[in-house]
Amino acid sequence: MPDQNSDAQAKIAQVRSRIDEIDCQLVKLLNERAQCSLDIRGLKPAAHWGLYDPKREEEIFTNVARCNEGPLYGDDLREIYEAILHVAKEMRG
Numbered sequence: 001m002p003d004q005n006s007d008a009q010a011k012i013a014q015v016r017s018r019i020d021e022i023d024c025q026l027v028k029l030l031n032e033r034a035q036c037s038l039d040i041r042g043l044k045p046a047a048h049w050g051l052y053d054p055k056r057e058e059e060i061f062t063n064v065a066r067c068n069e070g071p072l073y074g075d076d077l078r079e080i081y082e083a084i085l086h087v088a089k090e091m092r093g
Contacts, residue, residue, distance in 0.1 A: 030084070038093040057085060 065074050
């Protein structure tokens with residue numbers, strides 16, 4: 001039995017390491033997305049657009065749902081993106 005325990009612990013460590021790598025990639029992508037949001041915010045006045053665009057938000061939710069292959073449920077993914085969009089609206093740029 002100790003071998004199974006050691007194997008399981010090694011596998012857990014390996015998967016956790018992969019999670020750490022993915023987290024770093026997510027942070028990079030979130031910051032890249034945030035910069036794009038700031039860029040758009042800076043361009044909106046020249047286009048005579050308001051800062052908040054509910055139609056665009058729904059387009060984002062639809063696009064994200066279309067990309068979702070699981071295991072996240074659609075409602076959970078929407079909740080994550082609602083948080084991302086909330087932070088984007090509150091960012092100082």
